Amino acid sequence: MTVSIVIPLYNEEENVEILHERLKEILDRLGLEYEILYVDDGSTDATLSILEGIQANESKVVVLSLRRNFGQTAAFASGFDFARGDIIVTMDGDLQNDPRDIPKLLELIKDHDLVSGWRKKRRDPFFSRRLPSMAANWLISKVTGVKLHDYGCSLKAYRRDVIKNLKLYGEMHRFIPAVASWYGVRVAEVETTHHPRLKGKSKYGLSRTIKVLLDLITVKFLQSFSTKPLQFFGPMGLLSGMLGFLISFYLSIEKIFFGNPIGGRPLLLLGALLIIVGIQFIGMGLLGEMLVRVYHESQRKPIYVIKKVLGPENK
Ligand code: UDP
Ligand code: MG
Numbered sequence: 179m180t181v182s183i184v185i186p187l188y189n190e191e192e193n194v195e196i197l198h199e200r201l202k203e204i205l206d207r208l209g210l211e212y213e214i215l216y217v218d219d220g221s222t223d224a225t226l227s228i229l230e231g232i233q234a235n236e237s238k239v240v241v242l243s244l245r246r247n248f249g250q251t252a253a254f255a256s257g258f259d260f261a262r263g264d265i266i267v268t269m270d271g272d273l274q275n276d277p278r279d280i281p282k283l284l285e286l287i288k289d290h291d292l293v294s295g296w297r298k299k300r301r302d303p304f305f306s307r308r309l310p311s312m313a314a315n316w317l318i319s320k321v322t323g324v325k326l327h328d329y330g331c332s333l334k335a336y337r338r339d340v341i342k343n344l345k346l347y348g349e350m351h352r353f354i355p356a357v358a359s360w361y362g363v364r365v366a367e368v369e370t371t372h373h374p375r376l377k378g379k380s381k382y383g384l385s386r387t388i389k390v391l392l393d394l395i396t397v398k399f400l401q402s403f404s405t406k407p408l409q410f411f412g413p414m415g416l417l418s419g420m421l422g423f424l425i426s427f428y429l430s431i432e433k434i435f436f437g438n439p440i441g442g443r444p445l446l447l448l449g450a451l452l453i454i455v456g457i458q459f460i461g462m463g464l465l466g467e468m469l470v471r472v473y474h475e476s477q478r479k480p481i482y483v484i485k486k487v488l489g490p491e492n493k
Contacts, residue, residue, distance in 0.1 A: 180211040181284065182263030186253030187229070187271040188219040192377035194228050197273055198239075204277045208284070215240045215257045216271070220247035250332075250381075251351040258341045267335045268351075272378060274301070275333040276371040283335040283368060291340050291363035294326055294355055295333035295370035302374070310387040317391075321398050322356035326367050329355065333370050337363075343483070349389045353397045360401055361483045405474075405481045407466025411459045419456025425449030 183201065187194060194216070205212045216233075218226045218241065229241045242256050254268060265287055269275040279295065286293045302308055311330055318329050329352045340358050350357070355365050403410040426449040432438045440446055474481060 179265060179284075180263040181205075181213075181265045181267060182257075182261035183212065183214045183280075184217065184254060184257030184261055184266060184268045185215070185271045186217045186219050186250050186257070187221060187225050188247060188250075188253075188381055189221045189223045189225060190271045190378050191221070191224040191228060193271060193273050194225060194232070197271055197277075198232050200273075201277045204280055208281060210284075211263075213238050213240055213261075213263060215242060215261055217241075217253040217257045218243045219249070219253040220244050249349070251346050251349055254351050255346045258344075258346075261338075261341070264338050265335055266338060266341050268332055269334075270332045272375050272380075274373050274375055275331075276373065279333060279368075279370040280335075282370070283333070286366045286368055287335045287337065289364070290366040291337045292355055292358055293335040293366045293368060294328070295331040296326070296328040296367050297331050297372035298327070298369045299372060300328075301372050302380075306384050307380075307382075310384060314387065314390055314394075318353070318356065318394060321394055322353070322359070322401060324356045324359045324365065326355060326365070328367075329353070331370065348393045348396070349386065350393055350397070352390065353393060356397055356401065362485070405470055407470060408460075408463035411463030411466065415456045415459030415461075415463060417456075418452045418459060422449050422452030422454075422456055425452065 183205070185197070190197075198214070201214060205214075216229050216239065218229055226241075226243055229239075229243075233239045233241045240260060242260060244253065244256060248256075257268075258266065265284065267280060267283060269277070269280075275295070283293045283295070300308055300311075302311075311328075315327060315329055319325050332351075334354070336354075336358075340361065340363050343361060344354060344357060346354070359365065399410070425445055429440045429443065429446055429449060433440050473479065
């Protein structure tokens, strides 16, 4: 088993050295083959030069330096692209995750595809972080159907193929378990230690909640309808179109058979609006269907994932 540790760092000059020491101690003791990928996410402090110093003396360290600050998700994604291990472990670089939990994750990954940390005693401010995160966790588990207590914990372990199949966007790293569940992966959760941030500043505040919420909508839509968008837009379009048609039909009868003027009735506007909205929805669904085909066929990307094939020719 070879392990790649991926750690994004943005202005963590006071943390990197201690982090590296603790990490090395744990990993060396485990006696497995490993590499550590530090991703400098466009830091403006001494983070990168400290990393360069560490790398100069260690063959097991890889430093990726991003040109500017791309955000934690992008930093993870770049680390994943360069990671060579069979198992990929991610964690924060601010010493809030504890490297001593890594062995626990590695033990569990033996019979799972993804192991997620659970910061049961989370040491962050209540109102700006823990409260919104409780709401988010509840919502994410309801909406995605993947039952975890703590989606936001960076300390996670993945089998290589889980990661290599994923494309990450936005603030999406917390949704990897949900996205990966589409591939039918076995997910486990394990309690991990969480420390308060002692050095440096947290990069996030309340505003992240909105981003997470929007990403959740994307994830849910892609999870349920990415290969059949018309099934999502179609029912709404049909319903709206039909209602509009019924209203217009009723108004026509009034006009034609009873001679009542209908030009000034609000209902007329509603009827016309519903018909137009209905057509728009169906049109959007059809456009979506075309996009799906372009996407899958241009990349020869199947709409299924095979675990293995058993047969004489496929050994
Ligand atoms: N981070 C990053 N790029 C960013 C923001 C954060 O690489 O744009 C890193 C940061 O250096 C840390 C980890 O992501 O290692 C988690 O960030 P932070 O501790 O600020 O988040 P919190 O623990 O407060 O959720
Ligand atoms: Mg932190």
